[in-house]
Structure formats: structure tokens, C-alpha cells
Amino acid sequence: MKKRIISPIIQNIKIAHGTYKMTLFAPYIASNVTPGQFVHIKIPRDSSLLLRRPISVNGVDKNNGTIDLVYRVVGKGTSLLSKLKPNELDLDLLGPLGNGYKVEENIKSLWLVGGGCGVAPLKLAAQKWSNLDITAFLGFKNKSEAYQIDDFKNLCSQVFISTDDGSLGEKGFITHILIKHISELRPKLILGCGPISMLKILKQISERYDVPCQISLEERMGCGMGGCFVCSCAIGIKDSWDYKKVCTDGPVFDSREVIFDEWP
Ligand SMILES: Cc1cc2nc3c(=O)[nH]c(=O)nc-3n(C[C@H](O)[C@H](O)[C@H](O)COP(=O)(O)OP(=O)(O)OC[C@H]3O[C@@H](n4cnc5c(N)ncnc54)[C@H](O)[C@@H]3O)c2cc1C
Ligand code: FES
Structure with missing residues (x-):
């Protein structure tokens, strides 16, 4: 069930070029969120920004009652968020909203495929389903925009990285790496999140190889x-x-x- 929650900011740090991680105290969301769900944030300090901004939940710490959000600065709202300091003010959130990824109990092997800020919600999926055999395919524009790779390495059996310019991992799109592996290591389910161009290719691959795929x-x-x-x-x-x-x-x-x- 979704709720309106007033959440103190615990931390707000830059983790990659143009990308920030905010930790909020939100025990209700930490206990109830499913990977793929999001919070809808009221942007403080600018009354012209009437619409809330949706950001996926990236990680949870149920013991401490916190959630992590990873967001890229693309406009006024996210720019304002990036400037907020811990304990400066409380954020007004609605959440958890939307439906999340569904992984049935019989699924033993899972592929996570993320691009850019679409990598963020997949980290919560890796956290939640870390008992499964997970392979992560993470694509970024370049090395300076890559984030949380060590977290994925700790949670997944295998992690493949690509960047558009080859500054980290293989050069090229992450879907090119995925296609190299899919015929031998066919997973039971793919979860994807990223730019539309990536999701279109993911849809084609999943149909060609008959592997179920959920995309955000x-x-x-x-x-x-x-x-x-x-x-x-x-x-x-x-x-x-x-x-x-x-x-x-x-x-x-x-x-x-x-x-x-x-x-x-
Ligand atoms: C369900 C959901 C989950 C999301 N999760 C994340 C996340 O985890 N991390 C993250 O960095 N971003 C995420 N986003 C995108 C994020 O909501 C937008 O980047 C943000 O609202 C932009 O606000 P802004 O005021 O900074 O930019 P604006 O000034 O509103 O817009 C700046 C630019 O971003 C584009 N834009 C704005 N909103 C969206 C959107 N919803 N989808 C695509 N393009 C948009 C605009 O067309 C414009 O070009 C998510 C979006 C959705 C719908
Ligand atoms: S944002 Fe209003 S119906 Fe989806």
C-alpha cells in the first residue's frame, strides 16, 4: 500500500559524473518496496515545480529503516535534489508506487540488464534475489558515469560491463555482450531497465531466444x-x-x- 511519507535525508552524495545517491529514512518503504517500484518526490524550495518527480528505489536497509535513490541530474528538479544536505530538510514522498518485477519461486537464474540510470533499480533486484544465480549486464556511456559496480559484483555471480567508448569494460552496447552469451547460458528470466533504444533490442532478443523478459x-x-x-x-x-x-x-x-x- 502506498503512503505519503515525510523522510529525513541521511546522506546525499555524488557517486558518478552527474549521478547522486540519496539515502532517506523511510522505514515503511524500506519494508514494503518491491524492486522496480518508485517513490514520487515533491521537489522542495521551488513552487514552480508542481509535479512530483519519480525515482526508483535503488537499495534498502531494513534494519536502519533507510532507502537509497540513485538519480541523474537532468533538469531543475533533480538539480535541486542534488544540492540538498543531510538533515537540512525532510522530503515529501509518496510510495512505494507502481508494480515491481515479479520473480516466481521456480526461477533459479536471472539476468539483470541495465543501461545508465536504468541500472539503479536493478541493484535492489540483485539485493532481493541474491540467493539466485544472477548475471548482471550493465551499460554506461563511459567510465566516469559508471556506478555501484562493486555492489553488483558482491550480489551477483557474474557481472559484464560495457561503455560506449570502451573506457570501462567492453566497448559497445551492453545488448551486444548479452547476445554473445544468451545461446549458451540461457537464463530463465531477464529483468531490464534503461533507455528505450536498449529496451527495444532487449524485447527482440527475448522473443528471438524465447526467454521471458520484464522491462521497466x-x-x-x-x-x-x-x-x-x-x-x-x-x-x-x-x-x-x-x-x-x-x-x-x-x-x-x-x-x-x-x-x-x-x-x-
Ligand atoms: C518510474 C520511473 C522511475 C524513474 N527512476 C529514476 C531513477 O531511479 N533515477 C533517475 O535518475 N531517473 C529516474 N527516472 C527519471 C526521472 O524521473 C526524471 O529524470 C526526473 O523526473 C527529471 O526531473 P527534472 O526536474 O530534473 O527534469 P525536467 O526539467 O522535468 O526534465 C529534464 C529532461 O528530462 C526528461 N525527463 C523528465 N522526466 C522524465 C521521465 N520520467 N522519463 C524520461 N525523461 C524524462 C525531460 O523530457 C527533459 O528532457 C524515473 C522515471 C520514471 C517514470
Ligand atoms: S502519472 Fe497520472 S495517471 Fe500516471
């Missing part, structure tokens, strides 16, 4: 709770399609249902 979509959001239709996207249903809301029907969808034709 990013859409501009208004209310975050199903009331405004700002986040609608096309989802296939049987032989037809319909609009679904990313905030409440998603953000995680079965990749086979997502119709990417309308996406840029």
Missing part, C-alpha cells in the same frame, strides 16, 4: 497514481492493444506486451 518503462508523470493519464503508453492485449498507465499498470511490463512503434 520511463514516462513523464503527473500524479503518479493513475488519475491523470499523462503516463499512458500502448500495450498489446491478445490481438489488439490498449493504453495503460505506466504509473499504476507499470512501470514494469512483460516485454512481449509493449508496443514500441509509438515511442521515439
